[in-house]
Amino acid sequence: MRVGIVGAGPAGVASAVFLRRYNVDVVVFEKERVGGLLYNAYLVENFPVFKPLPGKEICHILKERLINSGAILSRDEVIKVKGRMVFTRDESFTFDYVIVASGTLPKRIPDFEVSERVAYEFSKLPDFEKLAIYGAGDIAFDGALNALIKNKEVHVFNRSNRIRAVPLLVKRTEKFAKFFYHENCPIFKVKAEIDGVKLFTKCGTYLFNALLICIGRIPNVSFIEKSENTFVVGDARGGFRQTSIAMGSAVEAAMEILKREGKV
Numbered sequence: 210m211r212v213g214i215v216g217a218g219p220a221g222v223a224s225a226v227f228l229r230r231y232n233v234d235v236v237v238f239e240k241e242r243v244g245g246l247l248y249n250a251y252l253v254e255n256f257p258v259f260k261p262l263p264g265k266e267i268c269h270i271l272k273e274r275l276i277n278s279g280a281i282l283s284r285d286e287v288i289k290v291k292g293r294m295v296f297t298r299d300e301s302f303t304f305d306y307v308i309v310a311s312g313t314l315p316k317r318i319p320d321f322e323v324s325e326r327v328a329y330e331f332s333k334l335p336d337f338e339k340l341a342i343y344g345a346g347d348i349a350f351d352g353a354l355n356a357l358i359k360n361k362e363v364h365v366f367n368r369s370n371r372i373r374a375v376p377l378l379v380k381r382t383e384k385f386a387k388f389f390y391h392e393n394c395p396i397f398k399v400k401a402e403i404d405g406v407k408l409f410t411k412c413g414t415y416l417f418n419a420l421l422i423c424i425g426r427i428p429n430v431s432f433i434e435k436s437e438n439t440f441v442v443g444d445a446r447g448g449f450r451q452t453s454i455a456m457g458s459a460v461e462a463a464m465e466i467l468k469r470e471g472k473v
Contacts, residue, residue, distance in 0.1 A: 210234065210470055213295045213304040214280075215287050218245030219452050220443025221310035222271045224459035229278040231472050236302070238295065240286040243275060244268025245312050247452065249331045251354040251378070256452045264351075287311075292436035306466050309433055310443045310459055313426035313450070318343075323401040327420045331355050337418035341366060341408055343396055344423030350378040352421050353388060362387040364417070366410060368395040368424075426450070440465070 210233050214221045217239035225235045242248055250264030259267060275282060285297035290309055295302045315329035321343075328334045331352040340356050342349045345367040353363045363385075370392050372379055382388045391412055398409040399420060408415045428447045433439065440462035443455035467473040 210306075210466075211236070211304045212306045212308060212466065213238065213302060214308045214310060215290060215295065216245065216310035216312055216443070216445070217243040217271075217275065217282065218310055218312050218443060218455070219247060219271065220312075220445075220455040220459035221308070222275045223456040224308050224310065224442065224463045225280040226274055226278045227460050227463040228466070229280055231467055233467075235278075235280040236283055236304075237275065237280050238283045238285055238287045238297070240284060242268065243272035243282070246330070246348075247271075249348065249351060249355070251351045251358075251381075253452065287432070289432050289434075290439065291434040293438045306438045306440065308459065308462050308466075309430070309439065309441045309445055310455075311429040311432075311445045313444045314429045315422065316425040316427060318422060318424070321396070321399040321420065321422060323399050323406060326401070326406050326418065327399065327422065329422050331421060334419045334421060337361060339405075339417045340364070340419050340421060341406070341415065341417040342421045342423060343368075344425070345369075345371070346373040346423060346425070347375055347378060348426075349421070349423035350374040350382060352423065353382055354378065357382065357385040357388055360387070362389075364389045364391060364415065366391045366394050366396055366408075369393060 212235050214237045217237050225237050228235050247264045248268045252261050253267050254261035289296040339362045342365045356363045394410050394412040396408050396410050400407040405418045406420050428445045442459040442462045444450045
């Protein structure tokens with residue numbers, strides 16, 4: 210039996226490692242890094258299997274577990290899943306089952322994408338001394354903390370008066386003198402400048418070295434045509450985005466596959 214897994218975030222790795230325990234042949238497709246968005250997390254402390262660790266360290270652990278499991282890691286970019294078939298830019302593969310753990314995509318603001326100094330992930334930002342963040346959820350405050358511990362200046366712009374981030378993340382930013390929070394301050398326009406971007410907001414005009422947009426994410430599933438042998442797991446399913454939930458759904462899918470094959 211061969212299983213193709215699309216995505217090597219926590220869910221993809223969990224299903225791969227679980228299936229390998231039953232000697233299932235597994236190919237994991239991941240065009241970027243093992244661990245996915247977890248790489249950007251300031252600290253992962255809501256998953257009791259691990260002690261609180263930076264996201265980068267947990268990604269290293271996940272990659273080590275994946276490689277040691279004997280699963281094949283393919284760096285091909287998947288452009289389509291159709292039932293039991295996985296299509297990359299250069300090849301097509303047929304499996305007995307396909308598990309899609311493709312995670313999420315950012316909600317974009319194309320008009321703000323004026324230069325390479327605008328990004329949707331902290332790890333993809335250019336060098337900066339002064340960072341603007343648009344949004345007030347966990348990803349926004351994770352990004353703020355990652356910058357603040359490097360002694361960078363950070364401004365968070367919130368479109369409303371509601372902060373959606375975990376209170377613990379918000380509280381941690383309060384001890385940094387270089388953190389500034391702008392409530393009820395939507396950004397109307399972004400203009401590219403030399404070595405920076407200019408933001409036009411309800412509260413005034415500002416100049417920064419970089420802009421991180423964190424206004425939400427949506428399941429990355431537009432490339433999937435499902436069949437009874439296709440399983441969508443983790444954040445790609447929608448619903449609550451938590452590492453433990455994502456990994457649990459992936460293990461459940463792996464167990465269902467094993468059950469169908471009479472292995473459990």
